[in-house]
Amino acid sequence: xxxxxxxxVMDVPFGSxxxxxxxxxxxxxxxxxxxxxxxxxAYGSEMVIExxxxxxxxxxxxxxxxxxxxxxxxxxxxxxxxxxxIGGVRVGGTITLDGLDIYQKGVDPVDLRTRxxxxxxxxxxxxxxxxxxxxxxxxxxxxxxxxxxxxxxESSLRDAALWEEVKNHLxxxxxxxxxxxxxxxxxxxxxxxxxxxxxMDEPASAxxxxxxxxxxxxxxxxxxxxxxxxxxxxxxxxARISDQTAFMLRESMDQPAHLVEVGDTKRMFTNPxxxxxxxxxxxxxx
Amino acid sequence: xxxxxxxxxxxxxxxxxxEGVMKVVTGACVAMVIGAALFVLGKIIVAGLPGISLEFLFxxxxxxxxxxxxxxxxxxxxxxxxxxxxxxLPLGVMAGIYLSEYAPKNLMTRIVRLSIANMAGVPSIVxxxxxxxxxxxxxxxxxxxxxxxxxxxxxxxxxxITTTEEALRQIPAxxxxxxxxxxxxxxxxxxxxxxxxxxxxxxxxxILGLSRAAGETAPILVTGAAFFLPKLPDSVTSQYxxxxxxxxxxxxxxxxxxxxxxxxxxxxxxxxxxxxxxxAAAWRSAQRKKVKW
Amino acid sequence: xxxxxxxxxxxxxxxxxxxxxxxxxxxxxxYAAGLLSIVILAAIAIFLFVEARKAINEVGLGTMLTATxxxxxxxxxxxxxxxxxxxxxxxxxxxxxxxxxxGIGSAIFISEFSAGWFKEAMKSVIExxxxxxxxxxxxxxxxVLIPWVKATFNLTSGMTALTGGLVLGIMSLPxxxxxxxxxxxAVPDALRQGSLALGNTxxxxxxxxxxxxxxxGIFAGVMLGLGRAIGETMAVLMxxxxxxxxxxxxxxxVRTMTGTIAxxxxxxxxxxxxxxxxxxxxLVLFGITFAINLAADLVLExxxxxxxx
Ligand SMILES: Nc1ncnc2c1ncn2[C@@H]1O[C@H](COP(=O)(O)OP(=O)(O)OP(=O)(O)O)[C@@H](O)[C@H]1O
Ligand SMILES: [Mg+2]
Numbered sequence: 001x002x003x004x005x006x007x008x009v010m011d012v013p014f015g016s017x018x019x020x021x022x023x024x025x026x027x028x029x030x031x032x033x034x035x036x037x038x039x040x041x042a043y044g045s046e047m048v049i050e051x052x053x054x055x056x057x058x059x060x061x062x063x064x065x066x067x068x069x070x071x072x073x074x075x076x077x078x079x080x081x082x083x084x085x086i087g088g089v090r091v092g093g094t095i096t097l098d099g100l101d102i103y104q105k106g107v108d109p110v111d112l113r114t115r116x117x118x119x120x121x122x123x124x125x126x127x128x129x130x131x132x133x134x135x136x137x138x139x140x141x142x143x144x145x146x147x148x149x150x151x152x153x154e155s156s157l158r159d160a161a162l163w164e165e166v167k168n169h170l171x172x173x174x175x176x177x178x179x180x181x182x183x184x185x186x187x188x189x190x191x192x193x194x195x196x197x198x199x200m201d202e203p204a205s206a207x208x209x210x211x212x213x214x215x216x217x218x219x220x221x222x223x224x225x226x227x228x229x230x231x232x233x234x235x236x237x238x239a240r241i242s243d244q245t246a247f248m249l250r251e252s253m254d255q256p257a258h259l260v261e262v263g264d265t266k267r268m269f270t271n272p273x274x275x276x277x278x279x280x281x282x283x284x285x286x
Numbered sequence: 287x288x289x290x291x292x293x294x295x296x297x298x299x300x301x302x303x304x305e306g307v308m309k310v311v312t313g314a315c316v317a318m319v320i321g322a323a324l325f326v327l328g329k330i331i332v333a334g335l336p337g338i339s340l341e342f343l344f345x346x347x348x349x350x351x352x353x354x355x356x357x358x359x360x361x362x363x364x365x366x367x368x369x370x371x372x373x374x375l376p377l378g379v380m381a382g383i384y385l386s387e388y389a390p391k392n393l394m395t396r397i398v399r400l401s402i403a404n405m406a407g408v409p410s411i412v413x414x415x416x417x418x419x420x421x422x423x424x425x426x427x428x429x430x431x432x433x434x435x436x437x438x439x440x441x442x443x444x445x446x447i448t449t450t451e452e453a454l455r456q457i458p459a460x461x462x463x464x465x466x467x468x469x470x471x472x473x474x475x476x477x478x479x480x481x482x483x484x485x486x487x488x489x490x491x492x493i494l495g496l497s498r499a500a501g502e503t504a505p506i507l508v509t510g511a512a513f514f515l516p517k518l519p520d521s522v523t524s525q526y527x528x529x530x531x532x533x534x535x536x537x538x539x540x541x542x543x544x545x546x547x548x549x550x551x552x553x554x555x556x557x558x559x560x561x562x563x564x565x566a567a568a569w570r571s572a573q574r575k576k577v578k579w
Numbered sequence: 580x581x582x583x584x585x586x587x588x589x590x591x592x593x594x595x596x597x598x599x600x601x602x603x604x605x606x607x608x609x610y611a612a613g614l615l616s617i618v619i620l621a622a623i624a625i626f627l628f629v630e631a632r633k634a635i636n637e638v639g640l641g642t643m644l645t646a647t648x649x650x651x652x653x654x655x656x657x658x659x660x661x662x663x664x665x666x667x668x669x670x671x672x673x674x675x676x677x678x679x680x681x682g683i684g685s686a687i688f689i690s691e692f693s694a695g696w697f698k699e700a701m702k703s704v705i706e707x708x709x710x711x712x713x714x715x716x717x718x719x720x721x722x723v724l725i726p727w728v729k730a731t732f733n734l735t736s737g738m739t740a741l742t743g744g745l746v747l748g749i750m751s752l753p754x755x756x757x758x759x760x761x762x763x764x765a766v767p768d769a770l771r772q773g774s775l776a777l778g779n780t781x782x783x784x785x786x787x788x789x790x791x792x793x794x795x796g797i798f799a800g801v802m803l804g805l806g807r808a809i810g811e812t813m814a815v816l817m818x819x820x821x822x823x824x825x826x827x828x829x830x831x832x833v834r835t836m837t838g839t840i841a842x843x844x845x846x847x848x849x850x851x852x853x854x855x856x857x858x859x860x861x862l863v864l865f866g867i868t869f870a871i872n873l874a875a876d877l878v879l880e881x882x883x884x885x886x887x888x
Pocket of ligand 1: 043067072086
């Protein structure tokens with residue numbers, strides 16, 4: 001476990017708002033860490049998330065778990081401001097990326113998203129070649145030089161553990177890949193903008209067990225490179241791949257969801273502090 | 287117990303008979319429709335084909351349009367449709383993008399949709415009046431290719447808009463999100479990802495719309511189509527000959543036209559329009575089968 | 580695995596003024612294009628009215644709408660729209676008699692009693708019928724139907740309201756069939772199965788459940804077919820004989836509003852009274868079709884909402 005994570009999880013026990021706050025205003029040495037202070041989200045007039053305080057440590061995997069509809073995807077989308085693209089969403093509280101408030105005036109969500117990438121539930125490659133898929137992000141940022149692009153594409157595909165399979169077919173249409181390969185292509189595509197954080201919303205839920213295994217292996221490697229926040233419904237998966245786990249719960253539909261417990265994954269899965277966490281993890285509801 | 291049973295089976299039998307009769311009746315309706323379509327197609331081919339020759343397609347009309355070919359007529363229609371396409375495509379595609387990608391869900395958008403649907407129902411002769419008043423007279427373009435193309439632009443606009451919007455809606459939201467999440471602006475996501483993916487649908491729909499425009503007569507009748515011109519139009523402000531108007535002229539205004547000339551003109555018009563439409567439609571459904579989202 | 584270090588240099592958040600300006604320009608253009616349809620529709624109404632003003636001032640709307648004869652070039656000139664409106668109505672009525680039963684019947688057969696390949700084939704047939712230009716229908720009518728009507732009804736001329744109406748009816752079929760078929764298709768299968776499970780035959784299911792559920796869409800299809808028939812120009816111009824007399828039967832020659840505009844616009848002095856009167860005819864025509872289309876749209880929208888899950 002990285003030193004930063006140790007600090008985050010051990011020194012900042014869940015609930016110590018003061019310390020989350022102070023951490024929120026200090027720029028981390030290693031980039032790609034989020035601090036969420038009193039975060040709430042509303043769709044129109046319906047409050048769906050309230051009072052979330054947590055740290056997302058750099059270069060580690062944070063898993064978001066909780067029953068369906070508790071707002072995991074919504075919270076995830078706050079981190080790259082994809083919620084801005086849905087009409088009528090209001091985000092309250094403070095979210096900082098390496099000390100910078102990402103909702104403050106003057107922060108362009110378009111720029112933010114080059115630092116915080118996202119991989120979606122269903123593989124969604126663009127209808128173009130493998131090469132063009134991965135090159136999309138760098139080209140968006142104005143990169144045109146062939147050699148530089150080639151280099152980025154190779155390293156991104158390598159990081160996503162797809163290079164060996166596609167290196168001779170980079171001109172092939174992305175739709176010709178299998179579902180698992182497509183998802184790794186989407187990871188490579190997100191990595192090509194050299195993000196500091198990668199958000200993954202149930203990235204393996206549409207895949208077969210072997211592809212799922214490959215994605216998990218990729219994630220284990222990737223955390224040396226980027227901070228990862230992953231939403232998953234699969235408890236074993238959360239236990240296997242994450243360093244920190246956050247459990248969200250919406251106790252009734254007329255009440256917003258909140259964070260029940262967040263902490264070191266091993267501890268959460270062996271010795272949860274909260275009764276509700278325990279029953280969720282052991283599969284009693286959700 | 288037997289009486290109600292037989293009663294019931296009697297009713298069921300009657301219902302089955304009625305069903306059989308109605309199948310025949312509605313089937314007869316379809317047969318009439320197919321019959322009408324086949325008649326139109328068959329009559330045009332049988333009567334029109336004998337008049338078709340390279341000479342007919344590539345020479346000028348002569349002897350007061352009672353001899354010769356229809357080359358300037360075909361060229362006039364092609365020019366008119368091309369010019370209309372150049373004008374209407376950017377506008378229509380942009381408006382389609384607006385509806386599919388930018389339009390908020392509010393009263394204004396509803397009004398926009400209502401006016402598009404309504405534009406599609408405005409009689410073509412009314413577009414002709416509008417074009418005459420605005421393009422020919424007010425803007426002083428005069429009766430010309432350009433005035434007619436502008437008029438047909440208004441007439442075709444709703445088709446292009448609807449087609450574009452439909453094609454864009456076929457593209458899953460996922461794809462837009464993925465582009466945005468990579469740090470693309472909205473416009474980049476649309477222009478580099480969504481629009482190319484929707485291009486087959488937009489192109490075919492537009493071809494269908496423009497081929498309909500090629501057959502319009504009433505709007506060009508009052509905005510620039512010429513009864514007879516010895517040469518091709520030399521600029522967009524010249525008048526021009528066109529297939530549908532020429533057919534009208536041959537059929538009703540000039541006495542003693544040899545039938546193979548009139549039917550040949552109808553043949554070129556129908557076959558041109560329907561072949562283009564059919565290829566476009568076939569290509570679109572092939573594309574749809576190829577890419578499954 | 581290569582660990583690529585990320586530098587923050589050159590990644591200042593919020594340094595995107597130019598890109599944002601470009602985005603704003605595009606947005607403005609796209610919005611402008613989006614509003615174009617309203618502008619054009621409004622401009623059509625406004626310019627029809629502007630050009631018709633001379634007629635409204637000099638002849639008077641009341642006179643135009645009530646005078647029973649149309650002598651635009653006689654002395655005195657009489658501009659009564661009633662013969663033209665009657666002409667349009669008689670032709671449209673004939674068309675209605677053709678396309679309502681055949682159109683709805685076909686839609687029912689295609690949607691309820693036929694296999695997938697047949698539906699596909701019918702799409703092409705309907706596509707073809709819609710693609711044939713109206714002047715071609717007119718020409719076919721001239722070549723085939725006029726002589727037939729003349730011989731069958733023993734008339735001196737085959738150019739009648741009936742002739743125009745029959746062709747118009749055929750021309751409106753694609754509109755009616757495709758919209759009605761869409762409406763029938765949109766009825767959820769669960770409703771059909773529910774009815775069949777109650778022991779109804781397919782036909783009973785159609786007329787007790789499916790057609791009533793799709794009735795608003797079918798109605799809209801008929802309305803749009805009607806709008807198409809009233810607004811159609813070339814076929815009626817070529818087939819109805821264009822006598823501006825209020826007809827007493829469909830076997831008489833009639834002159835429609837559209838035919839009048841098309842036939843006379845070539846001979847008028849631009850800006851003159853006759854020119855202006857033709858715009859007034861256009862205004863009446865526009866008003867009628869606008870009302871019909873609006874009604875159809877509102878009905879269609881209600882139907883779309885109904886089956887939205
Ligand atoms: N676009 C939206 N508009 C309105 N409400 C929404 C929207 N998206 C989500 N919600 C609501 O917000 C709540 C949280 O949704 P969210 O998708 O974040 O849950 P989730 O935890 O990701 O669920 P799942 O595990 O099923 O993916 C739900 O009650 C949902 O109905
Ligand atoms: Mg979710």
